[in-house]
Amino acid sequence: MSTDTAPLPVGRYAYDQVDRTFLSQRVAQFREQVNRRVKGDLSEDEFKPLRLMNGLYLQLHAYMLRVAVPYGMMGSDQMRMLAHIARTYDRDYGHFTTRQNMQFNWIRLEDTPDILQHLADVDMHAIQTSGNCIRNVTCDEFAGAAADELLDPRIHAEILRQWSTLHPEFSFLPRKFKIAISGSPHDRVAARFHDIGLVARPGAQGRPVFDVFVGGGLGRTPIIGVQLRDNLPEEDLVAYLEAIVRVYNAYGRRDNMYKARIKILVQALGVEAFREKVDAEFALMDRADYRLDPAIVDGIRARFGIPELVAPADAAQKLAADRKADPAFDRWVRTNTHPHRNDGFISAVISIKPDGGIPGDVTADQMDLIAELADGWSFGEIRVTHMQNVVLGHVRKDRLRELWGKLVAAGLGTPNIGLVGDIIACPGLDYCSLANARSIPIAQKLSARFADPELQERIGRLHINISGCINACGHHHAGHIGILGVDKRGEEFFQLTLGGSAANDVAIGQIIGPALPEDETVDAIARLIDTYLVLRQGDEQFIDTYRRLGAASFKDAVYAPA
């Protein structure tokens, strides 16, 4: 545990005694709530929202605890604590989620207060990882490192984390509420698939401004968010978000949980009428009270550790030579790294999608190793991505090959980021009480089928997303190829959607035809991909071939095997 005089943790907000006091009070509060539940003073119905706001779900076989990783950033000490929790209270593993959190699937209710205390010991918690409240704010996994970044969004992500924590007015919203923030012109946060998506950039006076998107989301009713406001000044960020969420809290539907998200309200009122309500609320607010003073922002920024990026002058040359010497390393660099703003550094993506594995699952030993590698190579800083992988943000180029060697030795060197093996899948019927079908076995079969790294690279960028039911936790609508599990008279079927995207070219995938039986799904996708390889022009990506030719060209491949 760090103290107030310790060096600041790189890439995230450093807690001090006041923040720690808050967390320990929160743990004590939950311990008491569990006691009241056990004594019968709270019914399960009453206890449910309280446990959900501490990340505790009841799943098919056990409780699941979802631990918050604010904007995906954590330190090696925190990762080691997660490993300890996995060993002590779970079955030796954990699971990275698409909201950049970590969840444990085999938790006992009575252990939860102790687990929360362990988390609090390393400045972590499970606050608002569930429930009808503002959830973990997500952020670009290359924040503060990416060469294309205009502004580091983590400072404002932290501000929004703090602002939304136990918000007195917004803890019992009609439904859950998700915010994402990006500071790059290349959307890596799916800003337009969020209740609120924020895209930040430097403004005229040297302070950030924000484009505000609202009413996007996947789930049962996929909708692309609309731009509500452009160039929102930083000082109005909290006030404007208060206004949006207040309008939602007052007018969002509460009679039907499937129509309760803000996207339904925005659609029902129409964007203009919704904007008028938000503007009216915003105009009434005492802006001095809600003003996000630059001093507040700078005060929070000052709690973030900054990496000292010092690399030898020949670091880039050394990397070039290493790549030339080793084709396997070269391939991994092509697929699993991202350009850094400093020429001596690079961001490395650790794939948590081994061939034939379960997307996002990580063992306690792997967590410890990731912590060790973060300490050795990236200032102790670890990032969880919304693709369920892990990023070491600041790796010296001349030391990258050594890092890769250690990853490969531990089974963490799969070169498949952004490729067909980098599948997003929800927990599905193996864990979840909502699911209609098992997502994980389909992911494993696809991943094994396309394990050949050469083939994967030839296929190129291709996002496959699998959801086990229409709640769409695997974001199938946003996948280039989306797979949705459906139940047909007690049997698992899978419906394919094509053409979705969560990036700048945001789109909702379209259903190609009738759902397929489980045992035909993987073959159908293989034929679909073969067809693409025949039809594509040059090194055209799957999504572009699909957009050029439309669904008809692929339908025969899916439904009429040769």
Place this chain on the structure above:
Amino acid sequence: MPLLENGHIKDDTWVTVTEDAPLPATGAVIVPFARLEEGLARGADAPLGVTIGPDVDVSLLRPALPRLGLVAVTFTTFRDGRAFTQARALREHLSFTGEIRATGKPLPDQYEFMLRCGVTTVQTERAEDISVWQQAHEIISVAYQPSVLHERRQGLGLRRFLS
């Protein structure tokens, strides 16, 4: 449960009048929103309060507010958070300084949220010991966002201490 103010029991000086009961000519009464005009028709010096459901737009109270000593907001279920927004709008947009009473079925675990949104008293149908409410009021001492209580800021960030 008895009437609660700042974690302590308080004598209730108000009489709540139901939908169809006769309206007393004098004394402090709380009328349902549907009977607000009737309540206002009593003498200007007869203390008047109103109970509103979660779907009432509080700006409709604006003309009556100078005459109102109390507005009761309703948690039809603890899951319905609209009363928080109503209370806050009463304080922030309508500058209401009278009593805001939370009624219905809120949880003690929501007590601090209510206070920070401008609720002053709680009258619930729940049965648990008053100490649970007192504890809910005292257990958390730090908050991270502005509230109608204008708590003391702590340091340079968003934090403030709840007293």
